[in-house]
Amino acid sequence: MTDTKASILVVDDDASIRELLQEHLSRVGYEIHTAADGEQMRERLNAFPIELIVLDVMLPGDDGFTLCREVREHSQVPIIMLTASSDETDRVVGLEIGADDYLAKPFSSRELQARVKALLRRARFAKCENPRYILFDRWRLDTLTHELIDKDGQSTALSGADFALLQLFLSHPNQVLDRDTISGVTRGRESMPLDRVVDVAVSRLRQRLRDQGRNPKLIKTVRGAGYLLAATVSHGSD
Numbered sequence: 001m002t003d004t005k006a007s008i009l010v011v012d013d014d015a016s017i018r019e020l021l022q023e024h025l026s027r028v029g030y031e032i033h034t035a036a037d038g039e040q041m042r043e044r045l046n047a048f049p050i051e052l053i054v055l056d057v058m059l060p061g062d063d064g065f066t067l068c069r070e071v072r073e074h075s076q077v078p079i080i081m082l083t084a085s086s087d088e089t090d091r092v093v094g095l096e097i098g099a100d101d102y103l104a105k106p107f108s109s110r111e112l113q114a115r116v117k118a119l120l121r122r123a124r125f126a127k128c129e130n131p132r133y134i135l136f137d138r139w140r141l142d143t144l145t146h147e148l149i150d151k152d153g154q155s156t157a158l159s160g161a162d163f164a165l166l167q168l169f170l171s172h173p174n175q176v177l178d179r180d181t182i183s184g185v186t187r188g189r190e191s192m193p194l195d196r197v198v199d200v201a202v203s204r205l206r207q208r209l210r211d212q213g214r215n216p217k218l219i220k221t222v223r224g225a226g227y228l229l230a231a232t233v234s235h236g237s238d
Helices: 015-027 038-047 064-072 088-096 109-128 160-171 179-187 195-208
Strands: 007-011 031-035 052-056 079-083 101-104 133-136 139-142 147-149 155-157 219-222 226-229 233-236
Touching: 007 015, 007 038, 015 031, 015 109, 031 038, 038 064, 052 064, 052 109, 064 079, 064 088, 079 088, 079 109, 088 101, 088 195, 101 109, 109 160, 133 160, 139 160, 160 179, 160 195, 160 226, 179 195, 179 226, 195 219
Parallel strands: 007 031, 007 052, 052 079, 079 101
Antiparallel strands: 133 139, 133 233, 139 147, 147 155, 219 226
8 A cells, every 4th residue: 555645647548548557556545537638637637636647658639748748847746658669769758858757568557556656755755855955066956846946046847857867966976876876766766777768867957957068067977887966065945
């Protein structure tokens, strides 16, 4: 059973899959809402305090990628995307636009439950255990709103995956983090590491930090070893 009854939204146009996921996730204690398309998804999000979304890529009307982008404009709710394709491109695109994890169909109910549990645990830990602000370089990270604020006060909302990766670097400043460590935090301990996915996650975070170019100065590549955040980190409450 789950510690608390989290509210999860399953979005899939296949009624049999919606029913199957509702059965599996309800059995372990989650409150499940379902939607067949983007319109129903918006209705459920407005009506219920959803804590995690399981979102299929192939949907009638707005596809899963479009809906993921839409959600990320105003919310950092964790998103697991479902894809019928084994092509890594779909997975990378999903992570680039703000999804926190993905599963390729067919998948086991135990794997889905493990991914859901890991993401909910991570999201709740971020809300409860971290200092309000983490200061580094010319940036301030608001751990409550998941906003990255620059020295001029302009803010950028981070996706759940971007936030988790940045927190990992901030917890280990000036230390080399290998790909397995990064993959475990950004995609869950139960998933297999993929070099391409790790590189995309780091590249996306560099974009948020305006640390792009041939020689990034904040998140450095350590060839053959991993990545390193070159910054002094401190905490603040206001």
